[in-house]
Amino acid sequence: MDLPVLPPLTPMLAKAHAGLPPGEGGDWWFEPKWDGFRVVVFRAGDEVELSSRGGKPLTRYFPEVLDPLRAALPDRAVVDGEIVVPTDQGLDFDLLGQRIHPAASRVERLAAETPAEVVAFDLLALGDADLTGASLAERRRALEGAVETSGQVHVNQGTFDRDTAQDWFVRFEGAGLDGVIAKPAGSPYAPGVRGWIKVKHSRTADVVVAGYRVHKDGNGVGSLMMGLYDDDGRLHSIGVASSFKADQRRQLKAELAALVLDPSDMGDHPWAEWADPEAHAEGRLPGAPSRWNGQKDLSFTPLRIERVAEVGYERVDHGRFRHTSRFLRWRPDREPSSCRYDQLEVVPPVELAEVLGRA
Known part of the structure; x- marks a missing residue:
């Protein structure tokens, strides 16, 4: 050119x-x-x-x-x-x-x-x-x-x-x-x-920690798998929290070890059917095929539904965090069942024509 x-x-x-x-x-x-x-x-x-x-x-x-x-x-x-x-x-x-x-x-x-x-x-x-x-x-x-x-x-x-x-x-x-x-x-x-x-924009939410993925170097937790309950009591995958430092990755793995589910017990986990493509039509599960990397390993280590974390996020699109969230702290005072979608802020709609200067 x-x-x-x-x-x-x-x-x-x-x-x-x-x-x-x-x-x-x-x-x-x-x-x-x-x-x-x-x-x-x-x-x-x-x-x-x-x-x-x-x-x-x-x-x-x-x-x-x-x-x-x-x-x-x-x-x-x-x-x-x-x-x-x-x-x-x-x-x-x-x-x-x-x-x-x-x-x-x-x-x-x-x-x-x-x-x-x-x-x-x-x-x-x-x-x-x-x-x-x-x-x-x-x-x-x-x-x-x-x-x-x-x-x-x-x-x-x-x-x-x-x-x-x-x-x-x-x-x-x-x-x-x-x-x-x-x-x-x-x-x-x-x-x-x-x-x-x-x-x-920056907001916080209390979320269920339902699993984790191992870091790419094989040492510790790479990302926490997070969920929120809907009005029918179904736990939906809402995204992940990641970007942990090396020592924090190892600490998280040790801290969560007692909650790890044996594969034979996976049937009791709310995301047990994550690998079934048809199951994704019924709710938001982790492991949906990636458009960016079809070879990416989307498996995860399931945890008993006992931990709640407070995370920072920017916005929610289609029921999921738009970007990777930031782990802030554990919330031992919260029950997982209390972590619902209704805690999230609803932003009033604005016509795009106004943003483009056409209104």
Whole structure:
């Protein structure tokens, strides 16, 4: 491709922060943080390539956005953004993940049934000009002048006003967004550098610890398997807590040893049928086939249902934690049966049109 910035390119990244960063007006540019696949779009004439955050090609998985990108972008440009799948209930990351599939027929069907859209938030090249050395403020002005928004291609909203950014942080979660990104207005674009700040939602929940997976090095607990009860008393898998240090992994394994169920006793465990594909239609069980790694070992060590843990999480999608949760502490004062879905915060819905600036 004849462009001043070429793939592969690792996009500029953000580091977590507990709140909006301090600063004077005009120091920080705030944008809604989308929950999708990061994408760098390379357009040179009719040729359009989509590259993931890790540099892998995404073009074949999202054919429905190629023509809209050709219509929206200048003839030669490189744009940083996000691919999302909007629905009437907000963004749907599960539907987005289903697109990463080897079968072209499945990709084509889903492209028609649940079409993706692209939200652009940075311009890295325009014509012969490499804009990565320009300030964010300059790149933003160029982006707004270069991209013609359409039904499937959008320019992300942005503001210097902290009150507006705080309002977005609270309200836009109801449309499925992650939080707010803060960017220094005078900063250049530094590929792979965590020079931005991301402010995401943080909550806690008390969950049942129903099993664990051994760490990949074979030493200790790699992740705790967690569940919540529904109104009918069924224990659903809600996700995992991981990222333990080496000494904590070994300590957890020793601490949970007395609760480990013998395989012959697995029939009494609420997730005993986890390996049966048909059982997953009846509830949320661990071990659903991975779209990302079909060879991944999803077996786990079952535990007697006696332990409760408090974990930190960001949000819940389709009855599961959207991201890996963080183990905080044991809750010996809680009974597993008291760990129910009704403890989770329900976020009021917000129309995506408002987030996209069309309301």
